[in-house]
Amino acid sequence: MSKFLSSNLSRRTVLRGLGVSLALPWLEATSGLARASAVVADAPTRMAFIFVPNGVHLSQWTPNTEGYGFKLPFILEPLASVQDDILVVSGLTHDKGRANGDGPGDHARSASVFLTGAQPRKTDGENIRSGISVDQAAAKLIGHKTRFSSLELGTDPGRNAGGCDSGYSCAYSSNISWSSESTPVGKEVNPRLVFERLFAGGTTQDVDRGQQQRIGLQKSVLDYIAEDAKQLQKKLGRNDNRKIEEYLAGVREVERRVGLGVASRPLDVDGDYPVPDGIPKDYREHIRLMCDMMVLAFQTDSTRVSTMMFANAGDNKNYRAIGVPDGHHDLSHHREDPVKLEKISKINRFHVEQLSYLLGKMKSIREGERTLLDNSMICYGSAISDGNRHNNENLPIILAGSGGGTISTGRHVRYSTETPMCNLFMSMLDRMGAEVPFIGDSTGRLPKLSI
């Protein structure tokens, strides 16, 4: 058991030498490319959610016309090469991002509500509560089909001192994925670690004579600690028991992966991926590497569900590289000052450029007659509309990819005001084959996604 889930430097070296050689598991039942048509039918649908903080400069974001053939506004211009693959969605609302009696803390709420649609409980420590997020709802239902039920990515670790926002624990500001109402799912910010997690010990290269024995040992380790936890559980109070529940959920997830064994039948795919060395200094480069990791995970069907925070809620980093030396959050309180608004538009556009990079990459990957992008739904946006007003209606949202041909992209659609954002999530979950009775404050499905 020398390589029990551990990082695997020699494996990385091999990958670097050979170009990436990875398995496409849904091809498993077929025997080679001759049966490519079967592949198309079987290629799974994936979904991802990307969070950006502090709202956007809406008048530079929202297209002037609805339907097909809209002119891309300044912020969305970088999406020109994928305009036919996106849906600009206007009018959605996250009501539970509003104070609703809880006072200030819009930024913390904007992250915790983004995928949960649930009013976070205002607390700095005791009993943190949100709701199950849409990605985790999907992961629970379809996650067993892949090695990782979901993949949570970001670029900034959570703040490590002080407070984050107005009496809300930092857990609310630095996470968007919640696997239960009390468990935020921490994100990975180091691309090297994501890579190693995805591909260390997981492909046929690692199969050797000791494999079965190692798997046997891993199983007994997991059995042992699960038993420890269960015995301990009997002795503990309510809050402590919740901790053990989290522990056991973690054990089960690892157990499942061990049970799956290794992915079989590797297939050479485009090796155009640098094996990351760590966190790049350059923010743009960092985001792009994390995007690469998401694409790799989707391409190899290591997971079908992912989230990514381009930055944490209320983030105040500067964007000197694009000529904006001020803090983002500071700027977002622009008071309609045209100089500040221009800077905000530049930041918004910078983020959209990175989205465009991700979408371009996904579009370049063929899956039978479609592309990876066609087979995906990438939901990008912010749960605050305008950073100055902190309002939660008419959110800036883009849905990219056609969900396996079920969404008519290339349009700008507008929904009536106060339409829950969670209705979009319901429609997305349906397309993932992960139907749930509701998510957050959803009231139904979103119409007009396909025409």
Next chain:
Amino acid sequence: MSDTSPACFCLPNHPPSFATVSPILKPVFFALAGILCLASDATAQISASPAAMDAAVKTLQTYCYDCHTGKEAEGGVRVDFLSKPDSLEDNIEVVEKILRVLAEQQMPPADAEQIAGADRVALSTWIEARLQDFDCGSVSRPGRVTMRRLNRTEYDNTIRDLTGLDLRLANDFPSDDVGNGFDNIGDVLTLPPILMEKYLASAQAVAEAVMANPQASSRVFPFAPGNPDDLSEALDVAQKNVGAFASRAFRRPVAPSELARLTELMRSAWEAGASKAESLQAAVTVILTSPHFIYRVEDDQASESIDGIRELNDYELASRLSYFLWSSMPDERLLQLAGAGELHTSQQLVAEARRMLADPKSQSLIDNFIGQWLQLRDLETLSPDPKQFPEFDQELRVSMRRETELLFRNILDENRSIIDLLNADYSFINQRLADHYGVEGIVGDEFQRVNLKGKRSGVLMHASVLLITSNPTRTSPVKRGKWVLENLLGEPPPPPPPNVPELNATGETLGTLRQQMEQHRADPNCAVCHTKMDALGFGLENFDVVGKWREVDGRDKIDPSGSLPGNRQFGSPVDLVQILAEDKKQEFCRCMTRKMLTYALGRGLGVQDRCTVNAIVSQMSEKNYQAATLVEAIVTSSPFTTQETGR
């Protein structure tokens, strides 16, 4: 390129000239602490006067009674009991809630008539004053700490002390979320599946590293068989070794049933064809991923509880001490004292705390407590505008942090007054900082003690704190003022009231920042907080973003004068800090006590903790605010040594 603002979040519709610089960070219980601090002993007597009572009751009647009386009270919250002279004891939870919604401006609701700022403060102060009379004897509730997972620092330190190998594996773990200002809060330290993966991988890596290193191996497995070929002796020894390791890893003696299971695991690994080393590795792996290692378990059944309160056993106390002062596991001496049942007396706890503070491992207290309380950890990611501040580099960044750490280290080592943090006229600087500060005669990288009398005093004039409280391109007086109120005085300003009109709705020119702020304060609702907050911040304007002395800001000459409540005038930053050190000793001491108690316990403080805090503060003032007294009072306090059971 990350410039995470220490705390800059705003209400919608709040005038952004204020909003952009106004950090409205306010952990719920610190809000309570804040109001606590408003009621210093002098004000308590004034506030408890009949006149104060009449005024407070009138405010309640005018703004609260419509909804919050009788059986039909909104949200089931009645406030009429406040107008009776009875003790507040029976309604203590409600009192806490009332104070919180008042402090956070949540009540009255935004669409109702608002309480004028001064009346709001008077009402809170009056309620607080009544809580001062609260009978601590009858409600001694130590609270309950939710089982704490080791955070990243604690994990690394614990592995280091267990094996002697400083592997720093937790660098690859996801970051620990912060609650109540610290990253060691049980309720907030969740365990997502990815972390379980990391624990498993990491345990495996530790096991391998131990087996590969003879020194570590003999530390982890101290027993060796006399005759290596004797299989039954080898098994005995393996069992003894694993038992010894598990006891240290679990920070208590391993139970016979646990040892039997560990032995069984090794035996089945052996039978499945694993080598002897691999079998031992398997045991190490399960021990280091067991919930008994990952969590600091305090088992309700471990000792008898009386009236729902249990005294922690000696092993639990050993861990509480070691994770508080060292961010790591108990050492051999603590475990021996626990084994002998000798740790739990106050005398012994104090003696051990002293010993532990003198140990180099107490650097963890500075890294983690001071690093988070004063937010020095933020220095890592701050990047002042390189065009304006080309002198700022990594060396200066590190030196800044070191200066503040060394001041605290010195206060601990010499058992000086914690008030020195506010107004020490000495500091510790190296040549780099000396150049930065314009101090002559300091040569080399070594930090030296220097007298800065009349130039700089206390942490407020450390470059570290001045940078932490600035924006990348400019200073922020409001941010600085708010930082002082929150972190040093425990009086966090409430968020701005709802529906403050836009300042520049008409687009008129507003003048300098100071003039804008003065205009802002013309509104009495804003003045309540801004008078104090702005005076503090503008009093520090002689220091630029990176903490360098300056006489002018752009073209404007800086006016560092101002006045604090009580008509206390100051003409320079050093004057300002001197006034704080004289007038606000108690508040500062209470604030630091609350922060350190939070850190020591790993939970936010509640209303039941006020008696503990009051007792510690009065002990401190008797002992001239000596730093050691604070630590000793905490480790002998009831929340630290006892636990409410069954919750």
